[in-house]
Amino acid sequence: MRVKLLSLLMVAGLSGCSLAPDYQRPESPSSDGWHGIEQTASNETALPDWRTFMSDQQLQSLIESALTHNKDLKQTLLSVASMQAQYRIQDSARFPSLDATGSGTRQRTSDAVTGTGTVYSSQYSATIGVTSYELDLFGRVKNLSSAALESYFAQDENRRSAVISLVSEVASAYIRLLAEQELLNLTEETVKAYKETLALVQTRYDSGYSSALTLAQSKTALHSAEATLAKYKLSVAQQYNTLRQLVGAPVNQHIHARLPQEDGRMLTDLKVGASSELLLSRPDILAAEHSLKAANANIGAARAAFFPRISLTANAGTMSSSLEDLFGSASGMWQFVPGISVPVFDWGSNQASLDVAKITRQKSVIVYQEAIETAFKEVSDALLGQQYYMEEWHAQKSNLAANKDYYELAKMRYEQGNDSYMDLLDAQRSLFSARESELSAHLNLLVSRVSLYKALGGGWRAADQEKTTQVSSELPVAE
Template sequence: MQPKRFFLFGLVLLLAGCSTLTPDYHRPAAPVAAAWPGDAPATAGSRPLAAIPWQEYFLAPQLRQVIDLALKNNRDLRLALLNIERARAAYRIQRADLFPQLDGTGSSTARHLPADLSGTGRQSTTRQYNVGLGLSAYELDLFGRVRSLKDQALQQYLATAEAQRSVQISLIAEVAGSYLNLAADQERLQLAQKTMANQQAAYGLVERRYDAGVASALDLQQAKTSVEAARVDIARYTTLVAQDKNALTLAAGTTVPAELLPTSLDQNLTALTEVAPGLPSTVLLARPDILQAEHQLQAANANIGAARAAFFPRITLTGALGIGSSELSGLFSGGSLTWNFVPQVTVPIFDAGSSRAGLEVAKVDQKIAVARYEKAIQIAFGEVADALARRGTIDEQMAAQQALTAADAESYRLSQARYDKGVDSYLNVLDAQRSLFGARQQLIGTKLVKFDNLVTLYKALGGGS
C-alpha cells in the first residue's frame, strides 16, 4: 500500500501544480452604446482602421516621408520601444522562477592547525576538493503563486507593447496635424502677400486719382490703411509659419528637409483617404490604449492569485550533488560522491493581518483597473463620436464657405467698378475687400478643419501602424 500512497501523493502535488488561485477573467461589458450616436455614415464591408496601415491612410508622398522620419527619430517613440525591451526582460526574469536554478561549483579548501589545536600534539594541514551541482531554494509552485506572478509580468509586458503602439499612433497623428497646420498657414501667408500686392496697386491708383483731384484725402488714407493692415497680416503669418516648422521639427525628431515642407493645403486635397467608420462601437476594443488598459486589468487579476497563495504553505528545495576528496587525484575515484538535500516548508501562522491586507489591496487594485478600463472605453467613444459629428457637417460647411467666398468676390468686383466710375466711395471698396479677405481666410480654416477631422478619426479609431 505504501507505494500506492506515494503515487497518490505525487499525483495530488502534480494536479495542484497545474492550477492557480487566480479568479477567472471575464472582460467587463463596454459601458457605451453599441452604435455611434446620430446619423453616422455607414459603409458595408468597412475595415477597422486598426487593420489599415498608415501608409494606406495618408497618401501624400511628402507627408509619408515626414512621418517616416518621425518614426525613426522621435524620442518619445524611442523611449516607448526601450520600455518594451525592459518589460520583456522583466517577464523573462519572472518566468525563470518556474524552473529550478542549477549552479555548477568547484572548490578547493586548505586548512592548517597548529600543534596545540590539532588534538594530536602535532601541527597538521588538510585539503579538500569538491565539484558538484547545486539547487538553490527552488519553490514548488503548488498553489500557483509563481505562475500568477509570471502571468502578471506577461500582462504588464503586453500592456507596455500596446502603450508603444499608442505612442506611435499619436505620433503619426501629431506629425500629420503639424504638417497640415503648416500648410494652412503657408496658404494664409500667400494670401496675405497677394492681398498686400493688390493693396499697394490700389493705393497707387488712388494716389494718382488724388493727385489729379478726383479722389479725396480720405480715400488716400483709407487705401494706405489697407496696405498697412496687409503688412501686419504678413508679419503675423510669417511668425506662425516659423512656429509651425519648429513644431514639425520637434515631432519629427530631426530637421525636415525643405523639399518635404508643404506650401499650401491645395496640394493636399486628396492627401488623406476618406474614412467609412460604418462599424459598431466594439471596434474601439482594438484601440491600443484600451488593449493596454485590459492587459493591466488582467495583470491585476493575476496578482489576486499570488496574494491568495500567500495564505498557503510554501515549499522550497535546496540541495547539492557532487564529488569530494582530500586529494585532487582521488576526486573522481569511487566512493567520492557527496550530496545534501534540504527541503523547507514555510507555513504562515501569524503575520498581524499582512497577508489578508495584501489580498484586499490586490482586489482593490483589480477594481481600480476595471474602472480605468471602462473609463478608457468611454473616453474613446466620446472622441470618435465628436469626430463623427464634425465629419457629418464639414462638407456642408465647406460648400457654404465656398459660396460665401464667391459672393464676397463678386461684391468686391462690383464695389470696385462703382468706385472707378465715381458712383460710390472708396470706403465701400475697403469693406468689400475686408469681407473677401476674411472669407478666403475662413475657407482655408474650413479646409484645415476637414483634414484635421480625418487625422482625428485615424487616431480615435486606433489607426493601424
C-alpha cells in the same frame, strides 16, 4: 528513489494550481446616446494603413522620419523593452536554476592543539545543484509571471498607441502648415494689392481727385494687412518648429504644397462603420484590458501567500581529501535539504496585500470601461466633425465665390467712379475674410478626418511594427 522524489516535487512545483479568479471581460459600457456608434458588429472593411489613407508623398516622408527619430517614441520603445526584461526576470523564477561550485581547502593544525604533532589536512569538492527552488504548489510564482506578461502586453499596446498618435500628430501639423502657408500667401497678395491701390489713391490725391480721408483709409488698410502678414509669418515658422520636434530630425524648410481643392485627394474618405466591436480593437482599450488581466493574476499571487511555501535545496558532486581522488568512484556525495515556511501570524499583512490586489482590480475595471467611453466620445466627436465641417466648408466655398463676384463688381464701379474707395475697401476686406474662413473650414475638415482615423484605432502595418520593435525580441502572443 530520491531522484524520483525530487523529480516529482519539481513537476508539482511547475504545474501548481492557481488561486487567481477566473478572468471574465467586464461588461462594456453602452454606446447608446453616442452619435454614430453602432451596437452591432461592423460589416465594413478594415481601416486602411496610414500610407493608403495619407497619399501625400511629402507627408509620408515626414511620418517615416518621425517613426525613426521621434524622441518620445524611442522612450516608449525602451519602456516596452524594459517591461519585457522584467517579465523574463519574473518568469525565470518558475524554473529551478542550476549552480556549479568548486572549492578546495588546506588546513594546518599545530601540535599545541593536537598534542601529537602538526597535522595537515585537505578537502576538495565539486558540486552541481539547485538552491532554494520554490515549489509553486499554489500558483504564487506562476501568477506573478502571468501578471508580468500581461503588463508587458499592456505596454506593447501603449507602443501601438504612441505610433498611431505620432502619425496623426505629424499629419495634423503638416496640414496646419499648408493652411498657414496659404494664408501667408493670401496675405502677401493682399498687401501687394493694397500697395498698388495706395499708389493709385496717392496719384489721384496729388491730382486732386481723391480726398485726404480716402488716402488715410488706404494707408490704414495697408498697414493692417502688413500686421496680419507678420502674424502669419510667425505662425508658419512656429508650425515648422512643431514639425521639427515631432519628426525629431531636420525637415525641409521649403515645403511647397497646397490644400487640395477637391475632397479626398489628400486624405482618403473613411467608409468604415463605427461599431462598438471595432472600437474594442483600439490599442488603448487593449492595454487597459491587459492591465486588468495583470491585476487579476496578482489576486492569485496574494491569495497564495496564505499557504505554506516549500523550497528545495539539492546538490550532488564529489568530495575528497586529495585533488587526485576528487573524481574517483568512491568520492561521490549528495545533499537534499527541503524547507517549508508556514504563515502563522503576520499582523494582517497578507490580508492587506490581498485587499490591495482586489482594489487594484476594481480600479482596473473602471479604467477599462472609461477607456471604452473615451473611445465612444472621440469617435462621436470626429464623426460630428466630419458631418458639420463638410457642411461648413461647402458653405464657405459658396461664400468665397460670392465675395469674389462682389469684389470684382466693386473694383469695376470704383474705377468707373460710380462708388467710393470705402466701398472697394469693404469688398477687399470681405474677400480676404471669406478666403480666411474657407481655409479654416477646410483645415478643420481635414484635421477632423485625421482625428477620426486615430479614434478608430488607426491603420497598422506589419512593416511599422517591425520598425518600432527593434529593441524588443519575440514573446508569446496574448490570447
